[in-house]
């Protein structure tokens with residue numbers, strides 16, 4: 810609980826927790842499940858997935874998108890605490906100085922200060938590689954509306970065609986990625 814273990818189980822393809830806004834009713838159960846699995850407490854403020862209301866009409870839960878060219882990693886260059894390991898964002902608590910630049914830079918608001926390995930650092934969704942229940946991330950398993958899924962990147966394009974909200978989120982991510990490449 811509360812530790813950000815490195816992934817020994819290779820995932821191969823980038824995956825992310827995706828929420829279907831047509832199903833999500835914003836109940837917040839995913840936040841309670843996540844905080845309980847990761848922190849041992851039913852406390853939404855400790856969750857690595859957050860429910861948001863979009864355009865005052867749709868509810869959605871958002872967790873780290875495991876971006877290919879993450880702004881947070883770029884922002885952390887000084888301490889090199891953040892890195893992508895097998896398509897999953899991990900933070901080394903020994904290197905993290907909790908400066909907060911990564912938190913500021915994440916356009917999805919998916920990085921949070923927390924205690925891991927007895928030291929304050931940032932944390933994000935790690936897809937529960939080591940905390941699966943019936944082979945599913947706990948938030949996915951216990952969402953009462955079956956709104957969450959562990960989505961392989963290969964299926965994202967199809968989802969984007971089905972729902973403009975997915976397309977908007979992906980467009981934001983691609984824009985960030987493009988700007989990062991230009992800045993290199």
Ligand code: SF4
Pocket residue numbers: 828832833834835836837838839840860868869870951952953954955956957
């Ligand atoms: S548990 Fe499911 S329905 Fe409830 S807020 Fe989370 S994603 Fe939405």
Ligand code: SF4
Pocket residue numbers: 826842843844846847857858872933934935936937946947948949
């Ligand atoms: S996969 Fe795990 S860490 Fe990520 S949001 Fe779901 S419960 Fe939280």
